[in-house]
Amino acid sequence: MVDGGARPGALYRKVAADLGREITEGAYGSGGRLPAEGELAERYGVSRGTVRQALSVLRADGLITSRRGTRRVVLRTSQVQSFGELLSFTRWARSIGEEPGSRIVRVENEERATAAEREQLRLAEDARVCRMVRVRSLSGRPVMVERTVYPEAVGALVAGLDEGAVSHTVRLEEQGVLFADAQHTVDLVRADEEDAELLGCRPGDPLLRERRRSTDPAGAPIEWSEDRYLPGTVAFTVHSSAAAGTLARRPGMPPSG
Amino acid sequence: MVDGGARPGALYRKVAADLGREITEGAYGSGGRLPAEGELAERYGVSRGTVRQALSVLRADGLITSRRGTRRVVLRTSQVQSFGELLSFTRWARSIGEEPGSRIVRVENEERATAAEREQLRLAEDARVCRMVRVRSLSGRPVMVERTVYPEAVGALVAGLDEGAVSHTVRLEEQGVLFADAQHTVDLVRADEEDAELLGCRPGDPLLRERRRSTDPAGAPIEWSEDRYLPGTVAFTVHSSAAAGTLARRPGMPPSG
């Protein structure tokens, strides 16, 4: 279950999408109870197994609870961020109604990989990488410094992109480089000299850091990135339960959960 | 799938635990391929469906990929943090080999809930809450200020705990208050006067903030907490894919992903 080589046209995905829409539209209220599995199966004309697959998607998104003996309960009625919005700064910015900007500071192509890079990207001893530093902005205001390392093959594609291409992630996906999984680490760092110059703050100022390692459907690393955000511009949210969770990047200082 | 009223003795959980152990022990290597579903079904003497359920657990944990046409591939060989370690500071501290400490700064019982508290805990107009402020420490060194709000019923249990009880979460679970889901938000804030005094820093110093809203299996809110960590003491990590993810709290500045 969950995902992977998931076909978008799958039945259980349509059911999940439909139920998810109903939930976010408040059809069952917050804390309300969903129809029984059997009832939903009849409504959509599918088997109970398919309904359960659909419900497990909503469960993983943190929209509903799931418990033996009683009907499922609505946990939240807010919309869920997609995986794409999490990985792509551009897509995320657009989804919250901001205009994303990008300025390339430095590109180093076909450089010899350091030991750390080889480990993160699972590369051979003599492998080469492409390093890129960009300043990302929201509506003209710089908010984040992004330092990304790509394996050589991916780097070649990145280097071939337009100078003005806003979203490298989207361009890469169009060329067949698919993002399937990512591991994120969020903590706090102090701005170094370069950070300060690029973001217009002072060295030593605190920044929110997200490190990310993304892999393709085959499990091969395709990106290792370190993003540093100015305070107040972003917050990371996650839903977690005994066996599942979802990370989301949201506008700064959201008042609710 | 996923979880909820999950029975620990379920077959698929045993299979998942066994396979997970093999993976973290490096039996298949990093980037290695798992046996086919049919092969595993035969090995464990279960149906393919049960094997698939087990594998979906490992998939949600970010241990393996999943893709139509090829065998599954090992993504990581590191151990996964449990939901309990994520919710309980005490359990987390112990799991990384540190001695957790707790000092209660303030308890306000049976206070009238503010509007924000009523919304977060889904309470009625005249509801009352229990507020608690604690300083958490690792091996005697204060690292975090925790401000938690409980609904009245839960607060009564909390107030009845020993003054020296380290883990309220564990005590609550022993008394039948089960944590099933949680929503987290991580961002950066400046220390106020109280933070500074409690943590031994200066007002205005940056802190890593985690806000958390936990619910029981029925979806009822049982805790709303805001934790503020000193820099360098903690980092949050998450695995995410097209439909699943896992949040973990880890020691400060971890070098790898």
Place this chain on the structure above:
DNA sequence: CCACGCAAGTTGTACAGCCAACTGGCAGCG
């Protein structure tokens, strides 16, 4: 009035089977 237990309703677990869609390697052909 309260406590207990029963019964209906609901989700969890497991099995079996079938076909579709996709991957990767191999054989054959140009």
Place this chain on the structure above:
DNA sequence: CGCTGCCAGTTGGCTGTACAACTTGCGTGG
């Protein structure tokens, strides 16, 4: 040599069935 097409292997998707475990409300009896 390179390209194409095919085929075996593998996972995704869906159905149907059966039973177990749990929750909730109702009704009975004390």
